[in-house]
Amino acid sequence: MSSMFTALVFWLMLKWEEDADDPRAFRWIILIAFLVGLSIGVHLLNILTIPALVMIYYYRRYDVTKKGVFYALLISLILLATMFYILIPGMVWLAGHFELFFINDIGLPFNSGTIIFFALLIGLIVLGLNYSRKKGKVVLNTIVLSFTFLMIGYSTFFILIIRSNANTPINENSPRDAISLLAYLNREQYGETPLFTGQYFNAPLNQSKDWRDASPIYEKDVEKGKYVVTDARENSRPTYNKKYTTFFPRMWSSQENHHIAAYLEWGGISEKSVYKSVPTTSQGDKIYTQAEPKNPPTFGENLRFFLTYQVGHMYFRYFFWNFVGRQNDIQGHGSPTDGNWYCGIPVIDRMHLGNQEMVPDHMKSNKGNNSFYFLPLILGIVGLFFHLNKHSKDTLIVTLLFLMTGLAIVIYLNQYPYQPRERDYAYAGSFYAFAIWIGLGVMALAQLLKKLFKEGIIAPVAATLIALLLVPAIMASEGWDDHNRGDRYTARDFAKNYLASCAPNAILFTNGDNDTFPLWYVQEVEGYRTDVRVVNLSLFNTDWYADQMKRKAYDSDPVPISMNHKEYRQGVRDIVYLLQDKDLGYVNIKDLFDILHNNPAKLQQKVREYTLDFFPSRNFYIPVDTNKVVENGTIPASWKADATDSLNWTINRNIIQKNTLFCLDILAHFNWDRPIYFAITTGDDAYMGLEDYFSLEGLVYRLVPVKTINPDGATGRVNTEVMYDNMMNKFVWGNLTGKGVYLDETNLRMCMNFRNNFARLAMALLDEGQQADGSFVPEKKQKAVAVLDRCMEVLPESAVPYNYFVLPVAEAYYRAGEMEKGNTIMSRLVDLYDSDLAYYFSLDKRRSEQVNFDKRQALYILQRIMVLSQQLKQDELYKKVEPVFGKYYSLYAGVPYQSPQQTAPETAKDSQ
Structure with a gap:
């Protein structure tokens, strides 16, 4: 819906441009104001179109000069800031303060202040409309009307207050009045993210007496008939040592240790340069230390994190997903195996992901693996230059839309590392702004073909067919399977x-x-x-x-x-x-x-x-x-x-x-x-x-x-x-x-919980049924096997790929005496981890270190299979797994692997 509003207001502004000479053309702008007001209740993305809309107005109404373009851009940014920081929260802030004044100071009943505020607002609007109409001030009349319809759209937030006062079972934040609605709009429960100035991640806190005050929390006290302060929030907003603060802070979060580790990695920062070890306690010869701030990161390191992580990883990676291709649907944090962009051209993918010929089949078959071969990107770039050549003014408008819904959001969100989920949806507006240039790329292709085919409709038809075959058809065929949610419940x-x-x-x-x-x-x-x-x-x-x-x-x-x-x-x-x-x-x-x-x-x-x-x-x-x-x-x-x-x-x-x-x-x-x-x-x-x-x-x-x-x-x-x-x-x-x-990553993660629970239930049934001689009560054993069979039926490998969580299922099969079923799972795991480790060890040193955890986990599972197969005398399985484990253990440890069978006689001799 947010995307719909964004596209709709942009299209309506183009309609205004067509009818600009009509005296009634301003009706399009008034409609845009109404839709912007409505969209605030959906998402604030829509207001980021304001700079593009202002430039359309400027190009249509005024003679274009460099100075004029500069002032138009400046006015558009002022309008954007006014909407975002003043108008949207300001209306509710004023209503709240009117409410406090008329109830707490004047002694009127609850909600009187809010009613008086909106009565005054309506009165001022009526005066403004009458004055502008009588004086013939068309522009002023349009501004007042636009503001009026903006407020009418914005007034949909009253639904929240009505709903909240109805005490519905789900009533998040309970915005029952203007005062609580302001906290809801300001998203106070999510805390603050620094934007223009702020602290680095290792900044020491000042003493609490030097902290800043936050807005007090008011609550309706029916007995007293006024709003009372429940939390003054004095000295509640932390302040930091000035040495560790900066303009444009990008590395600011210290709430999690892995945030700091990621700042060091993506910013190229040596830990010793920003932290020092300080002794705290000692025990015998052992001295315990803790890390304390030494120096703040440099501003260059701050910018490096901004460019590599926030711009590169958290924007252009998503951009490339849509127009170049995607590796898989697993959330990526910089590893070469998860969530990267991927084009499908081996020589290019090898440069940033390593040897793709060694990627295991089960990784390649991930439905999120999409190869677009750079074709949408190339067509879009062609369209951009075609647009720039034909209509440079329009190019600036689309560019503004592209940047304001892309990089501007990157700057505003100021995201910390290890986000809970991928954030590609935040930049959807930017992606379909680029899609405009893809469409224009088809026109460029048509003009190129027109030079080859002088007459007739051959050129446009050929351009359309080529473009459809090269771009949308490939994107649909590659991307449909991981975008289709049909039949999934x-x-x-x-x-x-x-x-x-x-x-x-x-x-x-x-x-x-x-x-x-x-x-x-x-x-x-x-x-x-x-x-x-x-x-x-x-x-x-x-x-x-x-x-x-x-x-x-x-x-x-x-x-x-x-x-x-x-x-x-x-x-x-x-x-x-x-x-x-x-x-x-x-x-x-x-x-x-x-x-x-x-x-x-x-x-x-x-x-x-x-x-x-x-x-x-x-x-x-x-x-x-x-x-x-x-x-x-x-x-x-x-x-x-x-x-x-x-x-x-x-x-x-x-x-x-x-x-x-x-x-x-x-x-x-x-x-x-x-x-x-x-x-x-x-x-x-x-x-x-x-x-x-x-x-x-x-x-x-x-x-x-x-x-x-x-x-x-x-x-x-x-x-x-x-x-x-x-x-x-x-x-x-x-x-x-x-x-x-x-099944995406979130669904598969849930399925792993089911697998684990099936295995645990089966083991518990076997525990209950085990007798003193080691045999099992038949009923309990049958139930345990039925549970495991049910697990394999509802969570087969074809739907839920095997990994660590299927190991307990195989172990439960072994314990229940179902050796063949256990061996089938274990043998498949050996094949999977053999191919995984072959891929991991084919990577260069830097990328190989990034998958160290995966290597250790794979080796652990292979070792576990090897030990179990030896204990349970599953010789065929042992013969399969032992050389695989030995090969990769030697590569990982850097020493020759010795088979347990080779060392068994000496071990036995020692034990005697």
């Missing part, structure tokens, strides 16, 4: 699998977009399992989301949060310190919340001018009624003997955020009346140290009062009866094995 069905894994009236904690939004869809749209309350832990850091969780939603009951709004609103208990009192053991978490409600000062400590909230322990417990948890199905009756009457656990952190505080509140008060689950994709940080009390039941871990410590590092135990029913009978698979169905 994995997002919907996998979401159903999450919910199907849960018992009735459950609370399910999720964390990211991919394990939350699809669940919301199937509940909201398809009405599936609306009894399960999905709780997103990322949003749980906000007071508005907690308010929503305390309300009933469809068939799910409110989440048992005991804190009232004033006890958790923004600015209150955003952070709670965990201070371990040496005299305290495990603390009943409910007792802490009782103190928080009745005597909160006991859990607060004054440090200078700040009041800090704390809990006096990191060790907590929840009482358990073992009879109750068996009766309500929390645990099977067979687990009762292992159940504990007190669930004890430790949170190994010094600080917890509000989302963890809410989780602790729920744990303190749910009283084992409702099932509590964590999605397996939430990650260890979300588990709060409760992993030993997890029961795997599908795509979720259920909290159970049974402690399980696995020597192999697996999380919790497996409820085989429930999980078997879920995975074998309830789960649906989104037609992932359908003919031509495209």
Whole structure:
């Protein structure tokens, strides 16, 4: 839709250009203003067309001079900045301040200030229209009308306020009034990214007293009849040592260690030049050090990162994907194997990716592998020069559109390394601006052919046919398979699998977009399992989301949060310190919340001018009624003997955020009346140290009062009866094995979780069925084999390529005595990793180092197969894998490989 608005306003401006001499031509500009206003509610990309639109107006209305072009460009940038930094946030900012003034200072009812503001705005518009009409000021009248229609389009944001006040189950940010709407528009929850000036990644922080103030947070207090400050946010915006700040900061993020590592790599920075090692503690002869800032990066290194990573990797790589070709659909971070541009011409691809003849077939067959042979790019460049030659003014207009929706966005976004996903969609406007030149390239080709064929329609027809065959046909044939989402229902069905894994009236904690939004869809749209309350832990850091969780939603009951709004609103208990009192053991978490409600000062400590909230322990417990948890199905009756009457656990952190505080509140008060689950994709940080009390039941871990410590590092135990029913009978698979169905990296990653769970369920069934003599109870063994067969049926190699996660499946087959099935998988893995390693070791030194992790993983898997085949006396498999492992081990280690069979006699002799 954003692309549609962008194309539409550009086309409408060309319509104005055609009719510019008509007295009614300004109606096109007024329509453009309305569409720009509408588009703000979709995406801000549309306003980046303003410079191109201004230049169309200038070229049509004025005599062209260099000075005029300069001023037109300057005015266009001022208009753009005004829209972006003043008009869009400014209207809501003014409405909010009117609201504060008339309610807090004058004492009027809530929303009076907003009504007065818009009444004044409408009055001023009416005055402006009357004045301009009476005085015959056409331009002024058009400006006022355009502003009016811009505001009418922009007013669609009122839908958010209306919807928010209706308390819908999904109500992100809860923009209920002008004040909260401003925070929503400013995207305050995402933090700040420096643009014109800012810090380097290694910049030391100034003392907090020297930090800047942020805008205070206001909240409606119905009892007082005014807006109250819940968080003054004084000294809340960090400032940095001036030596480590710069103009145009590109390397600014220090939030993750791998960000810093990427800055060093892409910026060509020596770590020793920016950090120094400082001794901290010593233990015996060993001295421990930590890295501290030494010098800031140079501005040249800053620009090198900008050009190589932000411009090269995060823009031109995407540009080349569209007009040159793409290596595969795996997210790339600079490795020669993932996500690079690729043209299909071996001599060129070899120069930047290494020897492509050695690339394994399974990598080449990735549906994201598209070869365009530079043809779209060449045709576009031809069209650009043709355009420049024929209509230089129009070329500048298209160039502005191309640059403003491409490189200008690169500069504005100022992206840090290791983005969560590829960002090619951000530059779609730039790509279809270039497509205009591709179209003009066809005209250039037609004119060239016209010189060869003097008369008739042969030239244009030939040009069209050649262009269609050389460019669109190749692009369609190469790109269709990885752009076609037809017959793929994995997002919907996998979401159903999450919910199907849960018992009735459950609370399910999720964390990211991919394990939350699809669940919301199937509940909201398809009405599936609306009894399960999905709780997103990322949003749980906000007071508005907690308010929503305390309300009933469809068939799910409110989440048992005991804190009232004033006890958790923004600015209150955003952070709670965990201070371990040496005299305290495990603390009943409910007792802490009782103190928080009745005597909160006991859990607060004054440090200078700040009041800090704390809990006096990191060790907590929840009482358990073992009879109750068996009766309500929390645990099977067979687990009762292992159940504990007190669930004890430790949170190994010094600080917890509000989302963890809410989780602790729920744990303190749910009283084992409702099932509590964590999605397996939430990650260890979300588990709060409760992993030993997890029961795997599908795509979720259920909290159970049974402690399980696995020597192999697996999380919790497996409820085989429930999980078997879920995975074998309830789960649906989104037609992932359908003919031509495209599974991208995100879908495949999810499929790996399924493979892992199938293998774990099979192993758990075998554990339960294993008898003292080593044999298995037939029923358990049959179930385990059925689980593994089901895994191979719904997740075949043809749909989900083999990798590390299929290894446990083969191992489970071996344990169940299905040697042939296990060998089939293992033999295939040997072939795959043989070809992978051959490719990795064919790369030059620099590229080979970039795939070191892949080499180590491949060698580990081959070694694991070799050891298993030797232990299980699978001689044919051993004979196949051992020489493969030996060859590549020698290349990796730089020493000759010695077969275990060669060294076995000496080892045996030594052991005697």
